[in-house]
Amino acid sequence: MLGRLTQGELKIAGRRREQLLFLMDNGIYVVTVLLFIVFVFLAPYFFTPRNLVNILISASLAGIVTAGYTVAILAGQIDTSTQGVLAVATVTTALLFEELGFSLPMTVIFALLAGIAAGLFNGVIVVNGKIVAFVATLATQGVMLAIALFLSGGQTITIAREGLQEAVFIRVFGIPSSVWIMFFCYIVGYVLLTQTKLGAHIYATGADYRASLLSGVPVDRVIRIALVISALTAALTAVLVTARAKQSAMFGLAIAGSVDFVTALTAVLLGGFSLFGGVGRIERNLVAVLFLTILGNGLQLMNVPTGIILIVRGFALVLAVILSVLRARMT
Amino acid sequence: MASGSPVQRAYSRIAGGYGRSRNKQIIQFLLDNGLFIAFVLELILFAVAAPDLFIRSRTLEAILRLSGPAGIVLASYTITLISGQIDLSTAQVGGMASLMFAAVFQLLEWPLGVALALTVVLTIAVGLLSSYLIKQGIPSFVSTLAVGVVCGGIGFLIINLTKQPGMIRLVRPPLRDIANFEVLGVPFVIPLMFVAYAIGWVVLNQTRFGAHIYAMGGNPAAAALNGINAIRIARIVLVTNAVITGMAGILIAGRQLAAQPGVEGLGQSLTAALFAGVALSGGSGKIERTLIGLLFLSTLTIGLGILNVAAPVRQLIFGSAFVFAILLDSIRQQLASR
Structure with a gap:
């Protein structure tokens, strides 16, 4: 086909390709704004200060998970253990703060350490076991859920002690602190990926594992670090979610707007990342996260049955994957 | 010798001609037959730990009853896996199918045949959706994962629409009797499972289609160059798997007298x-x-x-079993590629 095209036709085809790519890259902004406007008219209570703050908090929680998740995807590792890490960290937070009476900073530190441990565990299975991350983390997730179940005894731990929710959701300049934490995560992620040697290594490992290995990139270490970062942000999110709900969340049924790896994966793919690593810019994910949160929140306010919200979530992932594959084919 | 496709068997016969180290032979033997040894050890262990409770015909029956529907699924799941597709939507598809069936059969009180036909149509659609995504160049584990989320949603939607409290009770007579139907004192799902395995064995080992499945899973590029229509095979395999999973979901729901969104016991196929x-x-x-x-x-x-092990510990054991299973697979692949 391409061989028969004249120079002029090629130029037009090239231009059309560029237009399509431009649309794919920036369409998400337009769609998000449109969705927002639609919900302002359709969903009751959507456009109220209280709900807007609500959306902001939900988006920030999903955004933090997505930030770390992005790093793992960029390194070519599809991390499916997010739910397991969230469960371990939420139970750790609730146990330490409520039952053992730890101070707030110590609780947060130990919850994050639990996340790091989970990430290292993933790293051992993926790197030393030489197993594809997608399957390896699916398996480790089972172990993590069991540990969370073991620690909590299968019970939801309610936090009666004061201080956790208040401290985590202090308003700074009128905006909840979780939003600031999210921005902080993205700034760190941006600097890490674009300004440091490690960032370049992460892109390289994801783009071509073999070539990176041969050119001296410490691929194993890069993969380990990427998995730890992914687990660390999941643990941080778990602390915030626990503080917000004032109880350990079990993440059994994840409905739209809540945090889990399906949301993170969808957001990352909608943000323009390749499923196979190596391509993408982290700041785009912010919009994708906002889009998914608004979608979930609006549908909930319209009193749409949970089943439909779940189906929409599934199709959002399907759409995101198709877009991602299309993009890969065009570039 | 090495398990696997005829090609691999032939290859290992050639490799064997050059002589292998003894250690490698032992490892290979353990990898090939370790499962039998582990199974025997497991039986002995439980028999020693709980002699009077474990060594009973009722225990054997319970084991077989549990294996029945899961085994029917596993037969088709294995074929799917050999063809190179990892299906992660099993639990959700089974749950969705049982809820669909229960809504039509129990709540609307339509005839059994109509309820079954509707469920089959729904599961065929699910299989077609997965294979359509795979045709677009999306890896099977991601496509089936996304489809699984959709199926979970459909299951919940059925519960939402019928205003049931989290599950649909399934007690209308014909099904109840069928699910617990016994042939010569044996629950009929057990012979059914063996039939499923027999069909699976014949398809894989005695037909051209089976040879294509092995070829496609082993080396998709080479299979495509040899004129094997990979997309068509993937479609047939995934649709069959979805339909069989749905039927098994109904059988499990019939046994438990209730249909639920997630079906337990189907998640272990991969392990x-x-x-x-x-x-x-x-x-x-x-x-x-x-x-x-x-x-x-x-x-x-x-x-x-029987040993009354606490739920978290049980889950930990099964979680570790999955981790161990993928490690085993990794060791096998590394040995094979050496």
Whole structure:
């Protein structure tokens, strides 16, 4: 086909390709704004200060998970253990703060350490076991859920002690602190990926594992670090979610707007990342996260049955994957 | 010798001619037959731990009853895996199908045949959706994962629409009797499972289609160059798998007298298949071995139940079994590629 095209036709085809790519890259902004406007008219209570703050908090929680998740995807590792890490960290937070009476900073530190441990565990299975991350983390997730179940005894731990929710959701300049934490995560992620040697290594490992290995990139270490970062942000999110709900969340049924790896994966793919690593810019994910949160929140306010919200979530992932594959084919 | 496709068997015969180290032979022997040894050890262990409770015909029956529907699914799941597709939507598809069936059969009180036909149509649609995504160049584990989310949603939607409290009770007579129907004192799902395995064995080993499945799973590019229509095979395999999973979901719901969004007992297909030496990347594995993998896991479930092991510990054991299974697969692949 391409061989028969004249120079002029090629130029037009090239231009059309560029237009399509431009649309794919920036369409998400337009769609998000449109969705927002639609919900302002359709969903009751959507456009109220209280709900807007609500959306902001939900988006920030999903955004933090997505930030770390992005790093793992960029390194070519599809991390499916997010739910397991969230469960371990939420139970750790609730146990330490409520039952053992730890101070707030110590609780947060130990919850994050639990996340790091989970990430290292993933790293051992993926790197030393030489197993594809997608399957390896699916398996480790089972172990993590069991540990969370073991620690909590299968019970939801309610936090009666004061201080956790208040401290985590202090308003700074009128905006909840979780939003600031999210921005902080993205700034760190941006600097890490674009300004440091490690960032370049992460892109390289994801783009071509073999070539990176041969050119001296410490691929194993890069993969380990990427998995730890992914687990660390999941643990941080778990602390915030626990503080917000004032109880350990079990993440059994994840409905739209809540945090889990399906949301993170969808957001990352909608943000323009390749499923196979190596391509993408982290700041785009912010919009994708906002889009998914608004979608979930609006549908909930319209009193749409949970089943439909779940189906929409599934199709959002399907759409995101198709877009991602299309993009890969065009570039 | 190495398990797997005819090609691999031939290859290892050639390699054997040059002589292998003794250590490698022992490791290979353990990888090939370790499952049998582990199964026997497991039986002995439980028999010693709980002699009067474990060594009973009722325990055997419980193990087989548990294996029945899971085994029917595993037969088709193994074929799917050998063809190089990892299906992660099993639990959700089974749940959705049982809810669909329950809504039509129990709540609308339509005839059994109509309810079954509607469920089959729905599961065919699910299989077609998965294979359509795979045709677009999306890896099977991601496509089936996304489809699984959709199926979970459809299941919940059915519960929402029928205003049921989290599950649909399934007590209308014909099904109840069918699910618990016995042939010569044996629950009929058990012979049904063996029939499923027999069909699976014949398809894989005696037909051209089976040879294509092995070829496609082993080396998709080479299979495509040899004129094998990979998309068509993937479609047939995934649709069959979805339909069979749906039927098994109905059987389980019929036994439990209730349909629920997630079906327990179907999530272990991957572990059982990997234990039995089916390659995660496709192209090799023997279907009859997965039966042992299944019996191993069912015995574990029943045995741990008899020993009254706490739920978290049980989950930890099954979680570790999955991790162990993928490690085994990794070791096998590394040995094979050496």
